[in-house]
Amino acid sequence: MKTDLTDKALHSEFRQKVEALSGQNLSDCYQCGKCSGGCPVEPFVEVSPTRLIRMVQLGMEEEALNSDSVWHCAGCGTCNGRCPMGIDIVRVKDALRKLTKKIHYKRGSLEAWTFYEAFLDCVRNFGRLTEIGLMGGYNINSGWLMTNVKKAPWYLMRNKLGVSPHTIKRVDRLQRVFKRIEEIEGQ
Ligand code: SF4
Ligand code: SF4
Known part of the structure; x- marks a missing residue:
């Protein structure tokens, strides 16, 4: 997958929307992978929570909203408990679900x-x-x-x-x- 690292991608409208809806600052995520490491659903989805956060950071709207990870989530909160940066990943997923609903990809x-x-x-x-x-x-x-x-x-x-x-x-x-x-x- 080709990744766009331009300033535009890093400050996309999509990322701003997700941050506003979830109340999370996604710049805090340094991709340590701890959230995915404890996620019970991770073995069954194509996009792990870590990758999903990265997609949002990079403004990859279509990929993020189409990912199975948005909907296949038990809402157990293990990822939140493991994140060293205190990011509420469950709220990020809630925000993505809200956007998916609006867009019906x-x-x-x-x-x-x-x-x-x-x-x-x-x-x-x-x-x-x-x-x-x-x-x-x-x-x-x-x-x-x-x-x-x-x-x-x-x-x-x-x-x-x-x-x-x-x-x-x-x-x-x-x-x-x-x-x-x-x-x-x-x-
Ligand atoms: S809340 Fe969802 S993403 Fe987080 S660990 Fe549980 S199943 Fe995985
Ligand atoms: S645990 Fe937190 S900092 Fe680490 S990858 Fe997941 S969201 Fe990012």
Whole structure:
């Protein structure tokens, strides 16, 4: 992969956006690799957390947003705990996911995004994850209305698919948390 080390690449608009959204100064990263060394997902992705940070440093927008590493993350925070510079890599990934959502680069990212949105919508509306809410939300968000529909009878027969979602008590409190997070993120 050809790397652009020009001043323009190092101070790209993309890098500035990620730094602003994540609140992290990526110049602090000196590529020690400790984040990748402890990452449980690293063996299964093409782009390690270390490489992902480097891509952002270099303004490699398309490569970073298309990387499987953006979505394949357990959010465990091990990378954060290992970083000697105190960089919050999880927040950097959150920022990249946000940008991926806006840009919809390729279908692979879009699939992950629609699932992520359906998951959050379900928790926001009912206070918990429900199979029917997740499946319905995913099918509607993605536009693939019949995805997994054939599997529904099998799950229904085995009582593994609740038809009506159960809402937790005082779901309004949780919805206030979502609202507050959205306000903070929008600032
Ligand atoms: S938060 Fe994500 S990137 Fe960091 S160690 Fe866990 S799985 Fe890896
Ligand atoms: S651990 Fe921190 S300094 Fe080291 S490569 Fe990862 S982000 Fe950069």
